[in-house]
Amino acid sequence: MSGVSAAELAVTGVGVVSPWGDSAEAAVVAGGSAMPGAGEWFSHRERLGRRGYKYLPAAAQYALAAARGAVADGGRPDAVPAERRGLLLATGTGLAALFEAMDATVTEEGAAALSPATAPYFAVNVLGNRLAAEFGLKGFSLTVATAGTAAVDALSAGALALAAGRCDSLVLAATEEPLPPGRGGGGQQGSVVFTLEPPAAARSRGARVHGTVRARSLFLPPGALRDFEGRSRAAGLLAGALTDLLGERTRDDSVDVHLDLDGSTVSEAVALAVAGATTGAGRTALGSHPTAPAGAPGTGLPAGAAGAGCLGGALAVAHAVTAPHGPERLVVCASGAGHVALVRVVPSPSSTGAVAC
Amino acid sequence: MNREAEVVVTGIGAVTCHGAGAGTLWRAMTAAGVRLPDRPADPLARMELPLINLVPDLCPGAVPAAGRASRFASLAAAEALSDAGLDAASLSTLRTAVVLGSCMGEPGGNERGRGTDGGWAPPFRLATALAAELGLFATVHDLGNACAAGGYALGVAADLVRAGEADVVIAGGSDAYSRVALGCFNRLGAVDPERCRPFERDRAGTVFAEGAGILVVESAAHARARGALPAVRLDAVAWSCDADHPTAPGADGEQIVRAMREAVGGAPDTVGCVVPHGTGTRLNDVLESRALHRVLGPRAARVPLFSLKALLGHSGGASAALGAVAAALILRHGEIPPNVPLKEQDPECAVLLPQDGPVPPAAGAGRVLVNAYGFGGNNASLVLARTGGESR
Numbered sequence: 001m002s003g004v005s006a007a008e009l010a011v012t013g014v015g016v017v018s019p020w021g022d023s024a025e026a027a028v029v030a031g032g033s034a035m036p037g038a039g040e041w042f043s044h045r046e047r048l049g050r051r052g053y054k055y056l057p058a059a060a061q062y063a064l065a066a067a068r069g070a071v072a073d074g075g076r077p078d079a080v081p082a083e084r085r086g087l088l089l090a091t092g093t094g095l096a097a098l099f100e101a102m103d104a105t106v107t108e109e110g111a112a113a114l115s116p117a118t119a120p121y122f123a124v125n126v127l128g129n130r131l132a133a134e135f136g137l138k139g140f141s142l143t144v145a146t147a148g149t150a151a152v153d154a155l156s157a158g159a160l161a162l163a164a165g166r167c168d169s170l171v172l173a174a175t176e177e178p179l180p181p182g183r184g185g186g187g188q189q190g191s192v193v194f195t196l197e198p199p200a201a202a203r204s205r206g207a208r209v210h211g212t213v214r215a216r217s218l219f220l221p222p223g224a225l226r227d228f229e230g231r232s233r234a235a236g237l238l239a240g241a242l243t244d245l246l247g248e249r250t251r252d253d254s255v256d257v258h259l260d261l262d263g264s265t266v267s268e269a270v271a272l273a274v275a276g277a278t279t280g281a282g283r284t285a286l287g288s289h290p291t292a293p294a295g296a297p298g299t300g301l302p303a304g305a306a307g308a309g310c311l312g313g314a315l316a317v318a319h320a321v322t323a324p325h326g327p328e329r330l331v332v333c334a335s336g337a338g339h340v341a342l343v344r345v346v347p348s349p350s351s352t353g354a355v356a357c
Numbered sequence: 358m359n360r361e362a363e364v365v366v367t368g369i370g371a372v373t374c375h376g377a378g379a380g381t382l383w384r385a386m387t388a389a390g391v392r393l394p395d396r397p398a399d400p401l402a403r404m405e406l407p408l409i410n411l412v413p414d415l416c417p418g419a420v421p422a423a424g425r426a427s428r429f430a431s432l433a434a435a436e437a438l439s440d441a442g443l444d445a446a447s448l449s450t451l452r453t454a455v456v457l458g459s460c461m462g463e464p465g466g467n468e469r470g471r472g473t474d475g476g477w478a479p480p481f482r483l484a485t486a487l488a489a490e491l492g493l494f495a496t497v498h499d500l501g502n503a504c505a506a507g508g509y510a511l512g513v514a515a516d517l518v519r520a521g522e523a524d525v526v527i528a529g530g531s532d533a534y535s536r537v538a539l540g541c542f543n544r545l546g547a548v549d550p551e552r553c554r555p556f557e558r559d560r561a562g563t564v565f566a567e568g569a570g571i572l573v574v575e576s577a578a579h580a581r582a583r584g585a586l587p588a589v590r591l592d593a594v595a596w597s598c599d600a601d602h603p604t605a606p607g608a609d610g611e612q613i614v615r616a617m618r619e620a621v622g623g624a625p626d627t628v629g630c631v632v633p634h635g636t637g638t639r640l641n642d643v644l645e646s647r648a649l650h651r652v653l654g655p656r657a658a659r660v661p662l663f664s665l666k667a668l669l670g671h672s673g674g675a676s677a678a679l680g681a682v683a684a685a686l687i688l689r690h691g692e693i694p695p696n697v698p699l700k701e702q703d704p705e706c707a708v709l710l711p712q713d714g715p716v717p718p719a720a721g722a723g724r725v726l727v728n729a730y731g732f733g734g735n736n737a738s739l740v741l742a743r744t745g746g747e748s749r
Contacts, residue, residue, distance in 0.1 A: 082600070083597070083612075083615065087598065091501075092479055092481075093479070096467070096477060099464075099467065099537050100467070102537050102540065102541065103467075103468050103469055103536060103537050103540075104469070105540075106401070106402070106403055106404065106536055106537065106540035107401040107403060107469050107470075107536070108403075109403070110403040110404060111403065111404035111405070111539075111540035111541070111543040111544050112404075112405070112543070112544065114540060114541060114544040116544060116545065119541040119544045119545050120541070120545070120603045120604045120732055121541075121603075122461070122535070122537050122538045122540075122541040122542075123460055123501075123503035123504075123538075123731065123732040123733065124481075124501045124503075125501050125502050125503050125731065125732070125733045125735055126503070126603050126604075126732050126733045128733060129602075129603045129732075129733045129734065130603075132598050132600040132733070132734070133600045133601055135600075136600055137598060137600055138597060138598050138599070138600045138612055139596070139597070139598065140509075140596035140597060140598050140735075141502070141598040141600075141733060141734070141735050142500065142502065142509055142513075142596070143500060143501040143502050143506075143509075143735075144498060144499070144500060144501075145462065145479075145480075145481035145499050145500065145501040146481065146484075146485065146497070146498060146499045147479035147481065147482060147485070147499075148479075153498060157498060157513060160513070160516045160517065160520055160522070161513075161516060163358040163516070163520060164358060164360060164515075164516040164519065164520070165360060166512075166516075166596060179477055180477075182475070183467070183475065183476065183477035184475070184476065184477055217496055217497075217498070218494075218495075218496065219455075219485070219488050219493065219494065219495045219496065219497035220494060221488060221489045221491075221492045221493060221494065222489060223489060223492065224492050224494070233494060234494065237494055308479035337479075337482065337485050337489075338485060338488070338489060338497070339485070339497065
């Protein structure tokens with residue numbers, strides 16, 4: 001068992017909206033700074049237009065702005081017919097604040113006082129509705145909400161959908177809002193959007209490709225990691241997945257490792273496996289560093305609460321795929337609940353400039 | 358990816374407002390009794406119509422409000438695995454996956470007075486909880502595709518099997534009472550004060566329901582190799598998205614027609630029964646009826662529908678999975694139970710709803726079409742068939 005063996009996807013556009021700036025690098029570099037209050041850093045009128053966006057939840061606004069950024073970056077969802085375009089929406093905490101507010105309204109004033117504009121958002125997938133409408137994503141809309149790893153899980157689920165013939169291209173939108181103060185506060189805010197398609201399709205239409213990604217999603221039952229047998233099985237599973245993903249490598253092959261882990265036993269097992277897989281016989285020792293400093297999205301947050309957000313992994317992939325040409329990159333995400341997601345990123349040979357593949 | 362690989366259903370499990378068990382569901386289907394909605398024991402449910410079909414025998418005191426949807430999924434999965442002849446020992450030797458869809462996930466703990474006030478937990482953790490409970494080293498996805506979530510989960514399950522990425526997939530959906538969801542449906546004017554009455558002339562909305570439907574899905578080759586004798590196969594799962602209004606279905610019905618056509622393939626004449634989405638909302642039932650005529654052609658008026666939500670209410674993210682379980686039961690038993698009696702069928706819904714007793718599938722047609730539509734224009738259509746029967 002090596003998890004979801006996703007096909008390779010070409011990344012043709014990346015859009016990032018974050019409190020620290022509209023690039024993955026800015027979000028990572030500025031990660032130690034204080035997080036602005038929700039909404040204080042984002043003007044929907046300036047970013048999206050004067051009319052029609054006011055009543056969208058912030059996470060939907062972020063996703064729309066990031067999607068426009070991905071298209072401005074070269075993504076072309078319209079390169080295939082609308083019915084062949086799939087949407088992957090990933091979120092872990094996306095509407096927690098709105099739910100809290102709506103619950104307060106129901107319990108204090110009654111349901112009649114709810115806003116009809118926001119009432120449809122009790123269904124979390126509606127976060128992607130405007131995005132699907134604006135970009136004509138009629139193939140399907142798949143919402144992955146697995147806590148912590150939703151964005152990278154969506155990569156593997158999307159590749160599977162492509163292989164199954166459900167679509168010819170994908171827009172992946174990872175988006176989050178902070179938790180409400182009454183529920184602990186904190187968490188992530190912003191959005192990362194990727195436009196994706198099979199590498200051969202991107203090449204055939206002469207698209208600029210940032211790089212390619214392949215993802216694996218695994219689950220390690222946390223309870224099984226208490227004993228030696230379970231830990232051994234987890235180690236074997238992870239080693240197999242890493243070998244599948246990275247292939248046989250020589251000492252000259254280097255891989256830059258980006259970790260988005262928490263302090264759980266699951267993350268410990270993953271860190272051990274990654275270290276073992278990358279420093280064993282015939283392999284080059286790999287550089288390993290956290291995606292972002294403590295306090296940045298995806299780090300330093302308690303598992304199961306604010307750590308449920310999926311932007312840590314999404315930003316890591318965005319950063320890896322848009323960083324200047326260099327070695328292959330491995331993005332590793334894990335959560336205490338048991339989810340592990342691995343993404344191999346292969347930058348295009350000259351991703352620092354426009355590349356016609 | 359072998360897109361032509363045969364995918365079979367080797368086990369089914371259900372938890373509904375009629376109780377736990379697929380057998381209980383079948384008895385309810387054959388009895389076709391009227392199920393009036395309950396009122397949740399929630400003093401903070403301040404809304405005009407706090408109506409929902411609750412799962413019995415799991416009173417709030419027995420299972421924490423924070424864990425009802427997970428409990429439903431666990432019960433239904435245990436039944437489905439037993440039905441499939443799989444136990445913990447055999448599962449541990451297989452490449453497994455768990456893919457569950459839900460509209461609300463596990464909302465209880467995040468709503469006032471129903472869990473740990475002040476804390477917050479990720480609501481979409483049903484598949485995660487089930488995999489952890491079963492101790493599975495697996496592929497695990499929690500999906501949140503509203504009322505089509507179970508259909509999306511079964512689609513991912515079929516894809517995993519056809520890609521050779523999992524030997525066995527435990528897939529389906531589960532949903533439990535949510536004050537926020539019911540309050541929002543009240544605000545949208547979408548709750549029928551009487552009960553869930555799809556295709557009735559004077560229907561006035563839907564009534565939510567609790568429940569879970571779980572199916573064990575694997576390749577026919579794998580099932581054969583382990584000695585399983587599945588009676589039902591999952592022919593196809595097709596998805597589409599209206600990419601239009603957040604709540605109203607696309608007025609032209611184009612995307613629900615496309616999903617149905619993709620699921621049915623080139624053989625609409627082999628559809629002998631339909632488990633419709635049919636929620637009881639005015640627009641939805643009319644649109645689906647018209648779409649069925651476009652897909653099935655002149656036969657549409659003669660293909661029996663089994664209106665599951667009239668019996669169970671609308672179980673949200675579980676509804677498509679429960680529709681698939683009902684379809685599997687119909688295929689196993691070889692007959693379509695009578696529908697819950699309608700006072701008067703809406704003439705704008707020109708579909709066949711037998712009510713006088715069980716009927717056979719439409720002549721010479723053994724496949725069952727299941728539809729599921731959710732907010733956000735998320736659509737899924739599934740086709741199930743008897744193994745060895747006609748194909749697409």
